[in-house]
Each structure stands twice: as structure tokens, then as C-alpha cells.
Amino acid sequence: MSRYIIRRLLIAVPSLFGISLVLFTILALAPGDPFQDLASNPNVPPEVAAALRVEFGLDDPVMLRYWHWLVAMLHGNWGFSFVSRVNVDTLILQRLPATLFVIGSAQILALLVAMPVGVLAAARPYSAFDQIANTLAFVGFSLPTFFTGILFILFFSIHLNLLPFVFRSDLSSTGIRWYIEEARQAAMPVMVLGLFQGAVWTRYVRAAVLEVIRLDYVMTARAKGLSEATVITRHVVRNALIPVVTLVALQMPTLFGGAIVTEQIFRVPGIGSLLISAILANDTPVIMAVTFVFACLVILFNLVADILYGWLDPRIAYR
Numbered sequence: 001m002s003r004y005i006i007r008r009l010l011i012a013v014p015s016l017f018g019i020s021l022v023l024f025t026i027l028a029l030a031p032g033d034p035f036q037d038l039a040s041n042p043n044v045p046p047e048v049a050a051a052l053r054v055e056f057g058l059d060d061p062v063m064l065r066y067w068h069w070l071v072a073m074l075h076g077n078w079g080f081s082f083v084s085r086v087n088v089d090t091l092i093l094q095r096l097p098a099t100l101f102v103i104g105s106a107q108i109l110a111l112l113v114a115m116p117v118g119v120l121a122a123a124r125p126y127s128a129f130d131q132i133a134n135t136l137a138f139v140g141f142s143l144p145t146f147f148t149g150i151l152f153i154l155f156f157s158i159h160l161n162l163l164p165f166v167f168r169s170d171l172s173s174t175g176i177r178w179y180i181e182e183a184r185q186a187a188m189p190v191m192v193l194g195l196f197q198g199a200v201w202t203r204y205v206r207a208a209v210l211e212v213i214r215l216d217y218v219m220t221a222r223a224k225g226l227s228e229a230t231v232i233t234r235h236v237v238r239n240a241l242i243p244v245v246t247l248v249a250l251q252m253p254t255l256f257g258g259a260i261v262t263e264q265i266f267r268v269p270g271i272g273s274l275l276i277s278a279i280l281a282n283d284t285p286v287i288m289a290v291t292f293v294f295a296c297l298v299i300l301f302n303l304v305a306d307i308l309y310g311w312l313d314p315r316i317a318y319r
Contacts, residue, residue: 005303012299019295024069027284028062069288079285083278088289091274098169099270101182102189103259107252109194110201115237117198118205122213123232133202140199145192149265152188163187167268189266193259197251204247208240249305252297 057065069079078088117137121130157165164185171181212218213236221231260272267273271290278286 005307008303008306012303015299016292016296020070020073020292021066023288023291023295024066025062027288028065030284078289081278081283081286083281083283083286088285091286092271092289092293095269095271095274098167098268099259099263099272102186102263102268102270103193103255105186105190106193106197106259107248107255109190110197111248113195113198114201114205118202119209119232119237121202122206122209123228125210130206133206137199137202140195141203143196144261145196146261146265148196149188149192149262152192153265156188165266167266169269189259189262189268192262192265193255197255200251201244201247204244205240208243209236212236212240245305245308249301249308250298252301 057068060068072079076089078092080086081088081091084091117133121133124130153165156163165188167185167189171178213232218231218235221235222228226235259268259270260276262268263270263272264276271293274286275290277283278290
């Protein structure tokens with residue numbers, strides 16, 4: 001398996017190179033100037049603005065600028081934010097823990113909802129439980145996260161006054177109290193993202209289990225006298241998880257992008273809000289770094305999905 005992983009990583013190198021070239025070219029040719037406010041500021045001498053443009057190479061040809069960016073990135077230098085006046089990697093590392101905490105918790109919640117509900121709905125198709133689960137799943141993924149986020153704020157924060165609707169990164173509490181406050185302020189964004197993903201995945205889990213549960217080897221397992229719980233858990237769910245793993249792996253990077261709206265609603269200081277502020281300020285080094293990270297996540301989770309295929313189904317060989 002190690003040879004397979006190394007080969008896949010080597011294949012990913014030209015893919016990442018092409019993605020970075022396309023992203024950099026689009027951002028370089030996009031309208032707008034990150035130093036526009038600086039140039040129009042009467043307190044800043046024109047020669048200072050011109051010197052800064054020369055220092056950051058904004059007037060160089062696009063391919064030359066891309067080459068400088070690529071060499072710097074390979075040396076661990078991801079650029080310099082024109083707005084925040086700090087290194088881009090420092091900005092990302094500051095925002096990454098909040099995003100990972102919210103998204104990771106949302107994924108756990110989504111799996112805890114989708115797996116049992118989808119399996120039970122498929123085990124009893126067209127029953128009352130199946131009808132209710134399908135209805136709630138349709139409602140769940142039909143409502144956008146910005147709408148459900150506002151509903152959660154109105155109900156839990158304003159009406160019940162149970163949860164804070166603004167995520168704070170400077171909590172003054174210590175010890176166990178800090179963990180309680182962190183869980184309280186993360187509860188609503190986690191529920192918004194987790195329930196939305198859980199609704200989507202419930203439909204896929206149900207469809208995958210329905211496809212497997214009718215196969216001959218499942219009937220043979222039942223004929224041997226195995227209990228229904230054993231048949232479902234040992235013979236159905238594991239084989240049904242292969243398409244679900246593909247869906248989860250491909251949607252993980254999308255979830256980072258979808259979290260942008262949720263982070264804006266609840267003021268979560270994460271990667272999503274960083275990307276939005278960078279776009280509004282035309283801070284191209286930050287935009288380039290964040291979008292390139294998303295591209296790396298797509299390739300990484302595709303590799304994780306391929307590795308999980310072999311674990312779920314031993315017939316799949318790593319070649």
C-alpha cells in the first residue's frame with residue numbers, strides 16, 4: 001500500500017501545479033488593485049507606492065510573478081497579506097483551529113445522524129420511520145445554511161437566550177469553564193452544518209443500503225439463521241459504505257467552502273471569514289493561499305477515499 005500512496009502523491013504533483021497556475025493567472029488578471037487605496041491616499045508619496053509595487057512585483061508579467069510565488073511557496077513562504085501586514089501562513093494558522101473544530105464536530109454529528117437513520121430507513125423501506133426520515137432529510141438539505149442559521153439564532157439565542165450567537169476567540173474563562181463556553185458558542189454553527197450534511201448523507205446511506213440489502217449473499221446470510229442485526233452490521237453496512245465514503249471524501253473540501261456562509265453568520269474567526277475579507281479587500285496572496293489549500297484538500301481526501309475502499313472491500317487491490 002505504501003507504493004500505491006507514493007505513486008498517487010507523485011501523480012498529484014502535476015495536478016497541483018496546474019491548479020496553482022490556473023488560480024494564480026485568474027487572480028492576476030482579475031480587475032482591481034490591492035494598492036488602490038494606498039495610491040489614492042494623499043498622505044502616501046507616489047514614490048513610496050511605486051516602490052511597494054516594485055517590491056511585490058505587481059507590475060511584472062504574470063508568468064514571472066507566478067514563478068516567484070511558486071519558488072517562495074516551495075520554500076515555505078506563502079506570501080504577505082497586503083491588508084493585515086503579516087505573512088499569509090501566519091493568518092491561516094491563526095484561523096485554522098476554529099474552522100477545524102467547527103467542521104470536524106459538524107462531520108461527526110452528520111455521521112451520527114446519517115448512518116443509523118439511513119440504515120434503519122433502508123431496513124424498513126416505506127415504513128412510517130422511513131417516510132418521516134425521508135421527509136426530514138428533504139427538508140434538511142432543501143433549506144440553505146444561512147436560513148437555518150438565522151432560525152437557530154432567533155430561537156436559541158433571542159427567544160430562549162440559551163446560546164451565544166457570536167463566536168468569540170478571546171474567551172476569558174479558564175479550566176473546565178472554558179470548554180463549556182467553547183462548546184456553547186460552537187453549538188449552533190456545528191448543528192447548522194452537521195444537520196445539513198446529515199440530511200444529505202442520510203439519503204445516500206439509505207440508497208446504498210437498499211441496493212446491497214437485496215443481493216443474494218445477504219439472503220444467504222439470513223438463510224443461515226443469522227440475526228437481522230448481524231446481517232445488517234456485518235454483511236450490508238460495510239459493503240454499502242463504499243459509495244458513501246466517496247461522497248464524504250469529495251464533499252469534505254466542499255464543506256470548507258460551504259462553511260464560509262456559516263462562519264459569516266455566527267462570526268466564526270475561521271478560514272471562511274478570512275477568505276471573504278480577503279476577497280472584499282482584493283488581498284490576492286491570501287485568496288491564492290486559501291483556494292490552493294482547498295485544492296490540496298480535494299486531492300488529499302480523494303486519496304483517503306481510495307485507501308478506505310481497500311479496507312471496506314478486501315477484493316479491491318492497491319495497484
